Amino acid sequence: MSNMKFLKEIDGWQTDSETKLLIKHASQITKDRIILEIGSWKGKSTLCLLHGAQKHGAKVVAVDTFRGSEEHGDVDTYAEFTVNINKYAEYIGYPANY
Ligand SMILES: C[S@@+](CC[C@H](N)C(=O)[O-])C[C@H]1O[C@@H](n2cnc3c(N)ncnc32)[C@H](O)[C@@H]1O
Numbered sequence: 001m002s003n004m005k006f007l008k009e010i011d012g013w014q015t016d017s018e019t020k021l022l023i024k025h026a027s028q029i030t031k032d033r034i035i036l037e038i039g040s041w042k043g044k045s046t047l048c049l050l051h052g053a054q055k056h057g058a059k060v061v062a063v064d065t066f067r068g069s070e071e072h073g074d075v076d077t078y079a080e081f082t083v084n085i086n087k088y089a090e091y092i093g094y095p096a097n098y
Pocket residue numbers: 011012013014038039040041042043044045046063064065066067068069077
C-alpha cells in the first residue's frame with residue numbers, strides 16, 4: 001500500500017521525508033533479518049517500518065518504556081500504541097503479534 005496518508009493522524013515526530021526514508025530502508029531488509037526499533041512512542045515510525053518490512057517479510061521488534069522521555073512528564077503511551085498498531089498493521093498488510 002503506497003498511500004500512507006493515515007500516518008498524519010498519528011502523533012509522532014517524523015517529517016514526511018523521514019517517513020519515506022524509514023519505509024525505504026525497511027524495504028531493503030531481507031526476510032532473515034529483524035529490524036529493532038528503540039523508541040516507538042505511539043507507533044507512527046513502527047508502522048513505517050512494518051510497511052517497508054513486508055516487502056521481503058522481515059520482522060520488526062518495537063521496544064519502548066511507553067512512559068515517554070523526561071520532557072513528556074507522566075505519560076503512558078502503550079494503549080495508543082496498541083490501538084494504532086492494531087488498527088493499521090493489517091491495513092498495510094502486516095500481521096501484528098506482540
Ligand atoms: C521521540 S520518541 C520516539 C518517536 C517515534 N520513533 C516516532 O517517530 O513516532 C522517544 C521514545 O523513546 C522512548 N524511550 C525513552 N527512554 C527509553 C528507554 N530507556 N528504553 C526504551 N524506550 C525509551 C520514549 O518512551 C518515547 O516513546
